Amino acid sequence: METLIAALRSLLPHDSVITDPVRLRTYECDGLTYHRATPGVVVLPATAEQVARVVRLCNDFGVPFVARGSGTGLSGGALPREDGVLIVTSKMRAILEVDLDNRRAVVEPGVTNLAITEAVRDRGHYYAPDPSSQQICSIGGNVAENSGGAHCLKYGFTVNHVEACEIVTPDGDLVTLDRMDPGYDLLGAFVGSEGTLGIATKITVRLCRAPESVTTVLAAFGSIEQGGEAVSAIIGAGIVPAAIEMMDALAIEAAEAAVACAYPEGAGAVLIVELDGPAAEVERQFAQLREICSGAFELRVAADPAERAAIWKGRKSAFAAVGRISPAYIVQDGVVPRTSLPGVLAAIDRLSAEHRIKVANVFHAGDGNLHPLVLFDDAEPGAGERAEVVSGAILDLCIEHGGSITGEHGVGVDKSRYMPRMFSEDDLDTMQLVRCAFDPRGLANPGKVFPTPRLCGEVPGVRKGVHPLVESGKAEQF
Amino acid sequence: MTLAATGVTVRRAGEKDSVSGVVPRWVALPETVEEISAVLRACEEQDLAVVPAGGGTKLHWGHPPERCDVLLDMCCMNEIIEHAAGDLVVRTQAGVTMDALAATLAGKGQELALDPPFAEHTTVGGTLATATAGPRAFRYGTARDLLIGITVVLADGTVAKSGGKVVKNVAGYDLGKLFTGSRGTLGVIAEATFRLHPLPPERRWIVTRTKVADLAGEPLRRLAASQAEPSAVEIDCPDGRNATIAVLVEGSAAGQRAPALRDVLGDGTITAEPPDWWGLILMDDVLLEVRFPPARTVETLAAVGETRFSFRGSPVTGQAYLELWDDVSEEELTAVVDRLRARIEALGGRVTVPASPYEGVDRWGHVSTLPLMRRVKERFDPGRRMSPGRFVGGI
Numbered sequence: 001m002e003t004l005i006a007a008l009r010s011l012l013p014h015d016s017v018i019t020d021p022v023r024l025r026t027y028e029c030d031g032l033t034y035h036r037a038t039p040g041v042v043v044l045p046a047t048a049e050q051v052a053r054v055v056r057l058c059n060d061f062g063v064p065f066v067a068r069g070s071g072t073g074l075s076g077g078a079l080p081r082e083d084g085v086l087i088v089t090s091k092m093r094a095i096l097e098v099d100l101d102n103r104r105a106v107v108e109p110g111v112t113n114l115a116i117t118e119a120v121r122d123r124g125h126y127y128a129p130d131p132s133s134q135q136i137c138s139i140g141g142n143v144a145e146n147s148g149g150a151h152c153l154k155y156g157f158t159v160n161h162v163e164a165c166e167i168v169t170p171d172g173d174l175v176t177l178d179r180m181d182p183g184y185d186l187l188g189a190f191v192g193s194e195g196t197l198g199i200a201t202k203i204t205v206r207l208c209r210a211p212e213s214v215t216t217v218l219a220a221f222g223s224i225e226q227g228g229e230a231v232s233a234i235i236g237a238g239i240v241p242a243a244i245e246m247m248d249a250l251a252i253e254a255a256e257a258a259v260a261c262a263y264p265e266g267a268g269a270v271l272i273v274e275l276d277g278p279a280a281e282v283e284r285q286f287a288q289l290r291e292i293c294s295g296a297f298e299l300r301v302a303a304d305p306a307e308r309a310a311i312w313k314g315r316k317s318a319f320a321a322v323g324r325i326s327p328a329y330i331v332q333d334g335v336v337p338r339t340s341l342p343g344v345l346a347a348i349d350r351l352s353a354e355h356r357i358k359v360a361n362v363f364h365a366g367d368g369n370l371h372p373l374v375l376f377d378d379a380e381p382g383a384g385e386r387a388e389v390v391s392g393a394i395l396d397l398c399i400e401h402g403g404s405i406t407g408e409h410g411v412g413v414d415k416s417r418y419m420p421r422m423f424s425e426d427d428l429d430t431m432q433l434v435r436c437a438f439d440p441r442g443l444a445n446p447g448k449v450f451p452t453p454r455l456c457g458e459v460p461g462v463r464k465g466v467h468p469l470v471e472s473g474k475a476e477q478f
Numbered sequence: 479m480t481l482a483a484t485g486v487t488v489r490r491a492g493e494k495d496s497v498s499g500v501v502p503r504w505v506a507l508p509e510t511v512e513e514i515s516a517v518l519r520a521c522e523e524q525d526l527a528v529v530p531a532g533g534g535t536k537l538h539w540g541h542p543p544e545r546c547d548v549l550l551d552m553c554c555m556n557e558i559i560e561h562a563a564g565d566l567v568v569r570t571q572a573g574v575t576m577d578a579l580a581a582t583l584a585g586k587g588q589e590l591a592l593d594p595p596f597a598e599h600t601t602v603g604g605t606l607a608t609a610t611a612g613p614r615a616f617r618y619g620t621a622r623d624l625l626i627g628i629t630v631v632l633a634d635g636t637v638a639k640s641g642g643k644v645v646k647n648v649a650g651y652d653l654g655k656l657f658t659g660s661r662g663t664l665g666v667i668a669e670a671t672f673r674l675h676p677l678p679p680e681r682r683w684i685v686t687r688t689k690v691a692d693l694a695g696e697p698l699r700r701l702a703a704s705q706a707e708p709s710a711v712e713i714d715c716p717d718g719r720n721a722t723i724a725v726l727v728e729g730s731a732a733g734q735r736a737p738a739l740r741d742v743l744g745d746g747t748i749t750a751e752p753p754d755w756w757g758l759i760l761m762d763d764v765l766l767e768v769r770f771p772p773a774r775t776v777e778t779l780a781a782v783g784e785t786r787f788s789f790r791g792s793p794v795t796g797q798a799y800l801e802l803w804d805d806v807s808e809e810e811l812t813a814v815v816d817r818l819r820a821r822i823e824a825l826g827g828r829v830t831v832p833a834s835p836y837e838g839v840d841r842w843g844h845v846s847t848l849p850l851m852r853r854v855k856e857r858f859d860p861g862r863r864m865s866p867g868r869f870v871g872g873i
Contacts, residue, residue, distance in 0.1 A: 101699055101773035102796075124703070146648050157646075159655070160623050175847050180769045180796075182830045182842045183870040184664075184851045185609070188622055188655025192648050212705035232564060238587060238676030278707050280731035335644045339564040367646045368565070404647035411649055422649055423639070430630075430638035431651040433857040438850070449650065 001040050001083070004061045008043055008085070011053050016091070018042040027086055030071040030078040031133075035413050039066070039080030046091045048166060048174055048201035055199070056172030058085055064443045067199040069110060069138030073145060074331060075412025077194045077448055087199060089140050095119050096202070103207045104163055109140025109200050113147075116205060125207040128155040131408070132316060143200045146192030148408040150243040150315075151274070153366035155208070157408075159191040166202035170439035174201070189434055194410050195445035197438040211276035214242075215286050216308040219271045219296035220264035224248055224361070226295050227269035228342050231365045233292040234273065235338065239285050244366035245272040245315050248345075251322070251360040251373065252314070258321030261314030264298040271296075271365070272315055318362045319373065326358070326375035328384070330391045333409040334398035338368040344397050348372060351393050355386045359394075369407035370398070396421065411449045419451050432456075479523055481506065481548070484516040495549050497529050498542035502549040509554040511629060511637055511668045518666065519635030521548055527863045528633075530662045532604030533575060535596035539608065539765075539832045540661055541841070544867035550666060552603050558582050559669065560643075567626070567643050569671040572603030588674045591618035595759040595799075603667045608832075609659030612757040613710035613726065616702075616794045618675065621658050627671035628654035630664075633859045637668070645673045656854070662865035663873050664858040678709075678728035682736040685724045685753055686746030690715060690783065693723075694776045697742055701725060702772060702794040706738040711794045713775075714755045718783020724753050755790060759799055762833045764811065766800035766818070770827030781821040785814050796827070808836040819843050842870045 008017050018024060019041055028036045040063070045051045058065045064084035071078055080086040092108035098119055099105065105116055105127070113134040116127040130149035131137055137147070142158045143165060155161075164178040165187060177187035190197050221227040227246050234244065247255065247263075247270050255261050263270050273289060275282045286301075293299055302308035314321075322329050336344045345361065352359045360373040372394055376387035395405045395418055405411070405418045419428060428450060436456030438444070481488050487507040495505055503526075508514040521528050526547035531537050533553075555573035562568070563586040570579060576590075576597040583589050593612030594605045606628075611620035618624065627641035630653060640653035657667055701711050708725045715721040723743065727735050733748075740746045759765065766787060770778040775793035782789045782800055791798020806814075811834065819829040823843070831841040845851070848871045855873045858864075867873070 099773075100703075102771045103702065148646060148648075152646065156619070156623065157648075159652075160619055169850065175850065177847060180828050181845055181847065182828065183659075183845050183847065183873075184854055185622055185655045185659055186847055186850060186854070188652060188658070192652060209703045209705060209707075211707075235564065235566065238679070240675065277729070278705060278731065278735050280734040281707075281729050284730045335646050337562060337565040337567070337644055339562065364646070368644055369646045402642065403644050404642055404649050406649050407644070407646035408648060415649075419650065422642075426636050427638045427640060427650070430632065430636060430653065431640065434651050434653070434656065434854065437853040437857045 004057065004063055005041050007057055008041060008054065011057065012043060012045065012050060016044040016046065018044070027068065027071070027080055027088070030068070030073040030076060032074050032076040032412065032414055035076040035079050037080050037082050039086035040082055040084050042086045042088055044088050044091045048168065051087060051199055051201050052168045052172050052174045054085060054087055055168050055170065058443055059172055059441065062441070064446050066445050067140070067144065067195045069141030070112070070136045072133040072137040073141060073410060073412065074333070075406065075410040075414040077145060077410050077412035077445070079413050089138060092201070100125060100207065104204055105207055106202060106204050107139055108202060109138060109143070111139050113137050113139055113142055120207055124210045126210055127205055128161055128208045129158050132319070139203055139205065140200050143191050143203055144193070144195045145410045150245055150364060153244060153364065154240050154242045159188060161206045162187065162191055162203060163206055164204040165190060165200045167198040167200050169198045170441070170444040194412060194449050196435060196449055198444060213279040213282040214274065214276045214308070215282050216302040216311050217273045217289060217293070218263070218300040218311045219273065219293040220267035220298040221269045221271065221296050223268040224345055225342060227271050228365070230271060230293055230295065232339070234289065235366070237288050237292060239288060241273050241366065242276045243272065243274040244364070246270070246363055246365040247315060247318060248361040250358060251318050251362045254321040254325045254360060255314035255318050257324040259313055259317045261310070261317070263314055272311055315362070319371070322360055322373045322375060326377070328376050328378040330374040330387055332370070332372045332374060332391050332394050333406050334370050334395050334403060335407040336368045336370065336398050336401045336403035338366070340401040340403070341365065341368060344370070344401055347397050348394060351390050355390050357383070357386050357390045359390065367407070368403065413448055416449055416451045419449070479520045481517065481520050481524070484513070484520050486513045486517050491549060497546050497549065498538050498540070500542050500546045502529065502546045504547065505549045505551050507551050507554050511631065514550070514631045514666055514668050515635040515637050517548070517550060518631055518633060521863060522634045522861070525861065525863070527866055529865050530603070530607070530666045532573060532601030533596070533599035535600045536604060536608050536610070540868040541837065541872065543865055552601060555668065561586065562643070563588060566674040567645070567671060568674055569627070569643060569669065570602055571669055572601060572606070572667045574602050576600050576602065576605060583674060584677060587677050589677050590624065590672050591675045592621055592624060593757050595757060602670050606658050606667050606670060607660060607662055613712045613792060615797070616711065616792060617709040622655050624672050625654045625658060625670055626673050628657060628667060629669035630657055630666060631668050632665040633861060633864050641671065643671050661869045663855060663869045665864060678732065679730050680732035681726065681728040681750065682732045683724050683726050683749050683752050684736055684740045684743060684746040685722060685749060686743050687720065687722050690719055690721050690776070690779050693721065693779070697744065698775055698793045699773065700742045701739065704739060704742055706735040708739055711792055712756060713779070713789065713791065713793055714753070715779055715789040717788070718779070721779070722753060724756060726752070759801065761801045761803060763835060764802045764806060765831070765833040766815065767830045767832055768798050768800060768822055768827060770796045770822060770825055772796045774825040774827065777825050778822060778827065781818060785818060808838050811836060812839050815839055845870055
């Protein structure tokens with residue numbers, strides 16, 4: 001590590017290589033704080049060429065590297081390696097080009113998600129994916145995680161809004177993956193690969209035209225079941241809202257305690273439905289929606305942006321808000337087919353009662369993406385373990401119902417152990433072929449996404465001898 | 479194991495089974511994923527090269543295969559496995575034709591919002607393997623954007639899946655993206671799961687004729703940015719001078735929104751039916767595809783106008799097919815492609831040649847990420863037995 005650090009210092013300006021133990025510790029975790037590791041060294045490159053040089057150096061030394069944007073990820077995807085280099089993109093924050101005629105912008109990876117929208121909002125455009133952390137999360141991190149957001153029900157995910165990426169491959173080559181190019185869709189494979197196929201250094205995103213009309217509705221129901229029925233009816237009516245969000249009573253209570261969102265009192269569930277598009281279309285859909293929500297005991301319609309913000313306030317603060325009603329909590333992220341929601345929510349209730357662990361439910365109801373908040377008191381012996389059990393059992397429920405262990409937070413280090421429950425060994429081995437094509441030495445963010453470290457055999461040709469890691473049982477030959 | 483011992487229906491191939499002039503020895507007709515796997519395992523043991531085929535509408539696209547022992551005819555993989563209407567999701571075998579799928583989905587008021595050419599005969603698998611899209615890609619994206627899960631069979635018979643049957647899912651690598659547009663060179667697409675959309679209650683087309691010279695300036699840009707939200711904008715330009723523009727608006731209140739789009743165009747007829755050329759490829763013995771920045775549409779049309787090719791495509795997505803209605807020599811085609819490519823690449827676009835009877839033509843142009851693509855191919859198909867040589871760089 002000492003010689004590597006010396007080499008890094010010769011590549012980068014003095015203040016771009018961090019080795020001071022106190023400063024290193026500020027990078028020891030991302031948004032998932034219960035996995036921590038102090039990075040061997042942190043670098044803050046300012047250009048793509050510097051990123052490439054750092055990665056080439058890592059190759060020369062056989063040292064792993066991890067990329068980090070703003071560190072807001074919730075699955076430990078940016079958890080550093082004690083024996084590795086953490087490459088932080090926070091100095092790469094330029095919006096390089098805005099091209100409204102072609103509805104695109106070219107940005108550096110450290111640019112925040114919201115900054116893109118802010119750069120074009122006054123000209124009637126925006127960048128559609130809107131993860132809750134959009135004020136601080138970086139676009140490079142969004143690309144790595146294929147981030148979604150509340151509005152992805154209608155508009156899709158990061159992968160649907162990225163036109164091209166310049167990347168540094170795990171070998172240290174600087175190449176551009178472009179949707180326009182013939183050949184394999186390497187861009188599609190790269191987005192969402194959680195930093196295991198390289199580091200994005202320049203991203204071309206698609207910009208969307210702001211909709212003519214937006215209508216945001218808050219409907220309060222007596223129970224989750226009634227709310228769920230309304231969601232089914234909306235989809236059944238052929239409406240694709242920009243967002244359909246639901247919160248249960250416990251989540252509402254937390255939001256109320258934290259931000260005084262003033263949601264209707266006594267609600268068993270609130271539904272937030274946002275319709276957007278051409279005014280004539282929104283108007284018709286709103287008439288349908290009003291009818292569908294006739295079972296709601298209160299229906300609020302935002303009359304202006306301030307009222308819209310007030311409706312969203314409770315929802316957007318929900319994760320942090322549960323801190324007000326519980327000393328500790330786990331944010332879970334799972335997906336079920338939307339029609340399975342009622343059954344899965346009932347099962348979560350049973351789990352909650354059985355393990356004496358409260359669960360607050362906040363979810364993107366339109367696409368079946370659950371964010372159960374598993375609440376516990378970390379001062380109470382055994383409570384953390386019981387919460388873990390409940391949290392894991394929720395993922396099993398998602399898998400049983402044909403869903404996914406993660407809808408938007410990623411697998412990272414947190415859920416790699418669940419991958420074999422969702423995918424067969426053949427599935428995982430096949431994914432590993434992609435990894436081996438990009439990163440045969442396994443240096444890019446190792447230990448994330450996939451459960452067992454595997455080595456890439458030579459291709460093509462005959463295997464020569466047994467790798468020491470295989471011999472010692474630390475890895476499987478692949 | 480021999481092919482015959484797999485128990486899968488296999489027949490001797492004939493001239494009519496040829497793939498770009500290469501006649502296979504056998505045609506295998508698997509009916510299940512397991513049968514595809516059995517065929518591919520047998521092919522691995524016998525070192526047989528395989529070309530998967532769907533409806534055969536685009537089988538002549540791409541280079542002739544270096545070798546082809548077995549044509550894997552997917553026509554019997556024709557079951558729609560599950561249409562979960564409440565979830566707006568369908569899971570289907572890859573041999574189902576796009577029209578058959580559309581008919582089933584329409585029964586529940588839904589659709590797969592893809593409108594590729596040759597929809598009557600083209601299959602789900604063929605559409606994915608060639609990544610062909612249609613006019614509505616502007617609103618809904620292309621096949622890779624609507625695909626949420628895939629089951630593939632690799633060259634050695636391994637069955638692998640990625641994604642699933644929920645729209646929102648970021649667990650693991652997205653093999654669906656990698657296989658979409660891979661032209662049968664990485665393995666066989668056996669099953670696919672898509673996100674669906676409700677069938678639009680109304681559709682209107684606004685159609686107008688214009689001179690290419692008059693297209694310069696604002697109208698095309700304003701169409702793309704219109705808050706009336708067109709689903710598609712297409713230009714049909716047979717001769718480089720005269721063009722027909724058609725704009726599709728769909729959804730509830732489409733009739734109300736159409737006049738706003740007509741105003742952007744200046745004038746036009748509003749109809750409930752598409753123009754007869756909408757989304758079609760009519761001639762593809764020789765076929766070029768151009769991609770270009772939308773803001774460079776007029777220059778692209780001008781460049782194409784200097785050739786004998788017709789132009790049909792989208793000024794808002796920046797994609798068009800160029801057809802040729804009479805004979806062309808290899809020499810002439812090579813020269814046209816080279817010249818056009820230089821022009822279009824200077825505009826920031828790309829020219830490829832999906833179909834050509836001549837091998838002297840550079841079908842793909844320079845692809846900077848080819849080394850990385852070769853590494854992917856080597857991992858998935860180390861024996862080079864899946865559609866060998868058919869794709870970019872002779873992959």
